[in-house]
């Protein structure tokens with residue numbers, strides 16, 4: 001769920017930062033802390049909650065929102081919050097409060113890095129953003145030393161603006177002495193979708209796709225439960241590139257997961273701009289939205305692959321967890337085929 005579209009970055013890959021520059025009045029329409037409390041009271045079955053933005057840490061009440069979510073959903077095992085890392089103290093203080101207030105088994109904070117300093121700042125279009133992101137990672141790693149449930153990661157999203165920068169990024173992080181975070185990182189791919197406010201920055205040219213394959217095949221990986229899922233995700237990404245109009249695995253969007261924007265609008269996923277309903281219209285009851293006729297129709301379309309089709313991790317992970325055998329077999333097949341070639 002996106003809790004705000006406020007953002008202090010200026011990324012080439014995403015137009016979210018423009019939302020309130022163009023329509024400042026819309027910022028007042030975001031769900032308030034009290035509305036989110038009501039929402040979490042009424043829906044108490046979260047297993048994996050991803051809180052995103054904009055820059056989610058710009059919400060001063062972020063730790064209260066997480067506390068409500070955790071207190072109402074004892075089933076919650078994984079919380080994931082991405083950040084652009086441009087406010088090290090804000091992130092550190094908020095994460096510290098969340099750690100003090102909750103006992104979420106896996107609390108993952110991922111800092112976005114687009115490449116080494118020059119590439120990162122060219123994509124983010126903010127001078128000094130690399131240094132701030134590194135400071136944020138270091139502050140989080142200090143917190144992790146006393147909180148083993150905190151997982152500090154970085155997320156590298158490959159777009160047409162940074163394709164091929166992955167290995168230089170790893171070298172830059174080693175130079176910064178950040179060897180721990182290297183063990184736990186995510187590589188994803190830019191998609192065209194509603195969460196990014198329709199910025200078109202996917203990797204397109206044949207040469208860039210070749211570099212992309214190379215990056216995937218020569219990635220660094222370490223064994224862990226989440227690392228294992230990431231490995232399968234990346235292996236299956238090749239299948240998506242080869243056939244971008246066909247779902248890699250049967251998607252579970254609108255059945256196992258959904259996306260909620262800062263105004264309470266509910267969508268099947270972060271990519272498909274097909275609104276299912278609005279929380280404010282049903283007294284913040286997600287069940288009412290997801291049990292509607294429209295939700296049923298959308299689920300049918302998703303099952304049949306009648307949707308924009310993507311392989312974004314937000315929806316790919318639930319699909320892999322729901323179809324583990326198929327995911328494993330398909331990934332084993334692709335790995336074997338790559339070895340033979």
Ligand code: SF4
Pocket residue numbers: 007008009010011013014015016017053054055084
């Ligand atoms: S990618 Fe993230 S940090 Fe960059 S503009 Fe979009 S929301 Fe902001």
Ligand code: SF4
Pocket residue numbers: 247251252253268269270271272302307308309310311312315
């Ligand atoms: S395949 Fe992608 S676009 Fe289609 S419903 Fe699933 S997550 Fe959304």
